[in-house]
Amino acid sequence: MHRQMQGHLKRGLEREMKTWHTKEEFKSAFTKKAGILYDKELHDLTRSEVYQIIAYMVRDLVSDNWIRTNKAYVEKKTKQIYYFSIEFLLGRLLESNLIGVDGEAVCREGLRDLGWELADILPEERDPGLGNGGLGRLAACFIDSLAALQMPGHGCSLRYQYGLFKQKMVDDYQVELPDNWLVNGFPWEVKRADKAVHVAFCGNAYMRPADNGELECVYEGASYVRAVPYDVPIIGYRNNTVNTLRLWRAEYSRDDVYRELSLGDRHQAFLYKDSVQRISRFLYPDDSTEDGRRLRLMQEYFMVSAGVQSIIRHYKKKYKAPLTAFADYMGIHINDTHPALVIPELMRIFMDEEGLSWNQAWQITVRTVAYTNHTVLPEALERWSIPMFKSLLPRIYLILEELNERWLKKVRTLYPGDEGKARDVAVLWGGQVHMAHLAVLGSHSTNGVAEIHSQILKDSTLHQLYTCFPSRFGNKTNGISHRRWLIQANPQLAALLDDTIGTDWHGSPERLEELMAYCNDASFLERLDGVKRERKRILGSYLLKQYGVSVDVDSIFDVQIKRIHLYKRQLLNILHILHLYRRLKDDPSLVIAPRTYFFGGKAAASYDEAKQTIRLISIVSRMINDDRRISKMLRVMFLENYNVSLGQILFPAADVSEQISTAGKEASGTGNMKFMMNGALTLGTMDGANIEIRRRVGDENCVIFGLRADAVMNYYIHGGYSSWEVYSSDENIRKVMDSLINGSIGDHEIFGMLYESLLDRNDEYFVLKDFEAYCGGQREIVRRYKNRRSWLHSSAVNIAQSGYFSSDRTIRQYAADIWHIQGVKV
Numbered sequence: 001m002h003r004q005m006q007g008h009l010k011r012g013l014e015r016e017m018k019t020w021h022t023k024e025e026f027k028s029a030f031t032k033k034a035g036i037l038y039d040k041e042l043h044d045l046t047r048s049e050v051y052q053i054i055a056y057m058v059r060d061l062v063s064d065n066w067i068r069t070n071k072a073y074v075e076k077k078t079k080q081i082y083y084f085s086i087e088f089l090l091g092r093l094l095e096s097n098l099i100g101v102d103g104e105a106v107c108r109e110g111l112r113d114l115g116w117e118l119a120d121i122l123p124e125e126r127d128p129g130l131g132n133g134g135l136g137r138l139a140a141c142f143i144d145s146l147a148a149l150q151m152p153g154h155g156c157s158l159r160y161q162y163g164l165f166k167q168k169m170v171d172d173y174q175v176e177l178p179d180n181w182l183v184n185g186f187p188w189e190v191k192r193a194d195k196a197v198h199v200a201f202c203g204n205a206y207m208r209p210a211d212n213g214e215l216e217c218v219y220e221g222a223s224y225v226r227a228v229p230y231d232v233p234i235i236g237y238r239n240n241t242v243n244t245l246r247l248w249r250a251e252y253s254r255d256d257v258y259r260e261l262s263l264g265d266r267h268q269a270f271l272y273k274d275s276v277q278r279i280s281r282f283l284y285p286d287d288s289t290e291d292g293r294r295l296r297l298m299q300e301y302f303m304v305s306a307g308v309q310s311i312i313r314h315y316k317k318k319y320k321a322p323l324t325a326f327a328d329y330m331g332i333h334i335n336d337t338h339p340a341l342v343i344p345e346l347m348r349i350f351m352d353e354e355g356l357s358w359n360q361a362w363q364i365t366v367r368t369v370a371y372t373n374h375t376v377l378p379e380a381l382e383r384w385s386i387p388m389f390k391s392l393l394p395r396i397y398l399i400l401e402e403l404n405e406r407w408l409k410k411v412r413t414l415y416p417g418d419e420g421k422a423r424d425v426a427v428l429w430g431g432q433v434h435m436a437h438l439a440v441l442g443s444h445s446t447n448g449v450a451e452i453h454s455q456i457l458k459d460s461t462l463h464q465l466y467t468c469f470p471s472r473f474g475n476k477t478n479g480i481s482h483r484r485w486l487i488q489a490n491p492q493l494a495a496l497l498d499d500t501i502g503t504d505w506h507g508s509p510e511r512l513e514e515l516m517a518y519c520n521d522a523s524f525l526e527r528l529d530g531v532k533r534e535r536k537r538i539l540g541s542y543l544l545k546q547y548g549v550s551v552d553v554d555s556i557f558d559v560q561i562k563r564i565h566l567y568k569r570q571l572l573n574i575l576h577i578l579h580l581y582r583r584l585k586d587d588p589s590l591v592i593a594p595r596t597y598f599f600g601g602k603a604a605a606s607y608d609e610a611k612q613t614i615r616l617i618s619i620v621s622r623m624i625n626d627d628r629r630i631s632k633m634l635r636v637m638f639l640e641n642y643n644v645s646l647g648q649i650l651f652p653a654a655d656v657s658e659q660i661s662t663a664g665k666e667a668s669g670t671g672n673m674k675f676m677m678n679g680a681l682t683l684g685t686m687d688g689a690n691i692e693i694r695r696r697v698g699d700e701n702c703v704i705f706g707l708r709a710d711a712v713m714n715y716y717i718h719g720g721y722s723s724w725e726v727y728s729s730d731e732n733i734r735k736v737m738d739s740l741i742n743g744s745i746g747d748h749e750i751f752g753m754l755y756e757s758l759l760d761r762n763d764e765y766f767v768l769k770d771f772e773a774y775c776g777g778q779r780e781i782v783r784r785y786k787n788r789r790s791w792l793h794s795s796a797v798n799i800a801q802s803g804y805f806s807s808d809r810t811i812r813q814y815a816a817d818i819w820h821i822q823g824v825k826v
């Protein structure tokens with residue numbers, strides 16, 4: 001009776017929101033769906049089938065709203081944004097979608113009646129790992145926020161058959177296994193075969209005089225690949241908005257295969273099929289090798305061309321406005337330079353297919369496109385060799401050539417004799433296509449992802465382009481979805497916050513600041529302590545179940561989870577651990593505050609130093625954990641296959657957030673924000689968004705150490721520092737470094753490559769230079785942790801100040817300053 005009343009009440013209050021109002025309603029929908037999908041008795045269903053059933057039930061709930069959302073955008077002729085990203089690291093969708101339709105509690109209760117626990121069903125979903133790390137996860141947070149804010153913004157990407165490799169540790173080595181995430185199907189996608197387009201590769205392109213006396217392009221002999229969209233609904237947070245993530249898949253046409261077969265060439269038919277399917281087969285796990293670059297370029301153009309064609313088609317069909325108004329209704333945002341070919345692709349269609357002049361096309365293109373940069377590492381700035389580019393994309397190349405010619409002519413007029421300037425702003429130079437230069441030139445906005453990063457772009461990475469277009473440059477500090485990373489990942493903390501400051505922060509995360517009033521409240525801090533302990537226990541039992549290892553929940557949980565990269569300096573962390581270990585070994589009477597160090601992260605398959613770092617961590621962890629005396633105070637865990645799902649268990653359990661990149665190298669970081677929002681204290685350098693975290697929480701509530709970016713820059717200008725000098729003059733460093741090559745670690749392991757990078761190659765990332773300061777930071781953490789009350793106060797301040805780092809704030813800033821879009825009620 002009571003429940004029924006609640007159901008009616010809910011229905012009355014939220015007439016529009018489609019959800020299951022009672023568990024009875026849920027159960028009856030479940031039974032019906034089970035019958036349709038599996039035609040089995042309920043008790044015969046497998047967990048995986050239960051997962052599929054619920055997923056399809058959620059889709060049923062949102063299908064009307066999906067149509068309605070698109071209709072609303074078109075009817076109101078609102079401007080729509082398409083966020084192009086070669087990666088969307090979504091993580092599992094069932095739970096976040098259940099939360100989105102406000103159906104989680106009812107689903108949990110209904111399932112329980114039917115004999116299942118929702119918590120056992122959720123892991124049945126394969127984690128869609130369509131991204132490498134921060135860049136891909138940012139894209140996922142952004143589309144989450146767009147839908148939550150009811151903004152007309154969609155994602156565009158590739159439907160990789162295999163996501164990022166699965167990392168398996170075998171004998172302390174990282175082994176990469178394929179992630180065949182689609183084996184059981186992906187219930188969230190809808191194939192839209194009627195919306196397929198064709199993408200042209202290779203062939204010949206040249207200009208010839210047209211009848212009207214101008215030049216026109218002839219493009220002949222191209223091969224065409226069919227691009228088929230698979231749409232995923234992006235469900236707003238209890239608000240009826242359902243946006244779209246469109247994933248393109250390369251498919252061969254049966255006609256073409258039959259043609260080859262009819263010519264009697266089965267081998268040729270196979271090759272044709274394979275060459276097409278390769279395009280959307282693998283997510284590139286690598287940002288550091290030459291390998292497969294041609295295929296990667298194909299992927300980029302495939303996504304871009306399919307996406308742009310479908311947007312222009314949509315615009316012409318639904319908006320019925322002239323192309324000159326295109327940028328008033330359609331915006332394209334490029335997530336790094338991987339989709340930068342949207343610029344020449346728009347030009348191609350506007351000129352070759354729509355008959356616009358160069359100048360008209362250029363004006364629309366620049367007004368349509370905006371660009372975000374995510375890196376200042378020179379090796380990560382995309383460049384393509386011209387011969388390869390030209391043979392693969394001849395028509396697009398001609399456009400780049402003309403673009404470059406027109407642009408350099410202007411530059412040389414403005415700065416006569418300054419070939420340095422020309423080089424630094426050219427799109428084509430030294431036999432290469434410079435994608436970052438193309439992105440700045442062909443867009444109206446360029447932003448970095450944290451204040452320091454945006455400043456470095458202006459001061460050095462893109463300095464010359466900045467002097468040409470100063471008003472185009474800006475900053476948008478990254479953010480994270482507080483829905484996934486707090487409400488969903490840490491329901492215990494969310495409930496405590498609800499109890500303390502009410503629930504308004506769900507919709508307005510900046511209101512987490514109201515928690516500041518409770519940061520000295522003893523009873524609140526006690527409950528906060530309870531939540532953290534509970535989350536550490538949850539992590540502990542997960543580790544016990546998965547790996548059979550136990551952890552001490554009373555120890556400090558110190559966590560570094562992110563891609564393994566020299567500039568992120570996992571080495572600094574593990575060298576400090578070795579230093580602690582040696583001190584404990586040398587002095588049996590020494591007692592230290594108990595600590596557990598967690599590492600997680602994947603190394604690019606071809607990145608040798610990163611793989612050796614993983615090996616070092618893995619071997620050191622065994623050596624320490626197997627030492628009966630020392631492992632009471634010190635434990636080290638390398639967690640296999642770090643991904644979004646594992647992150648959702650780790651962030652809530654952390655006491656210390658390791659953010660120790662060389663200053664000036666980490667564009668922003670977003671893990672730092674997830675830790676903060678879950679009450680961990682940052683131990684970090686003045687890099688990326690750490691600087692903005694520190695500004696918000698103050699030095700009392702984080703621990704900052706090490707060289708500043710300007711000091712690092714100064715050393716680079718003057719040829720670096722001498723790591724040998726530091727090695728010779730610091731006994732602690734010397735002992736730790738020697739242990740890498742004298743056989744004292746593990747089974748006489750030699751870590752020569754790491755030793756070389758630190759000493760013989762002069763420590764490009766200042767690991768040894770910052771070692772002493774880092775040890776000081778670690779000591780400071782322990783000192784503060786010992787005062788439980790003041791630690792909890794700091795933890796609370798971090799949570800209270802984390803609302804700024806919600807991606808809702810970031811997306812509002814993009815919407816106001818770059819996209820000029822507003823929310824649309826559905």
Ligand code: NBX
Nearest residue numbers: 132133134135287374449666667668669670
């Ligand atoms: O983008 C990351 C940055 O390193 C982080 O500092 C930043 O917070 C994050 C979001 O802005 N970059 C990143 O994840 N890059 C890649 O994953 C990447 C992938 C493929 C590639 C180059 C870079 N070819």
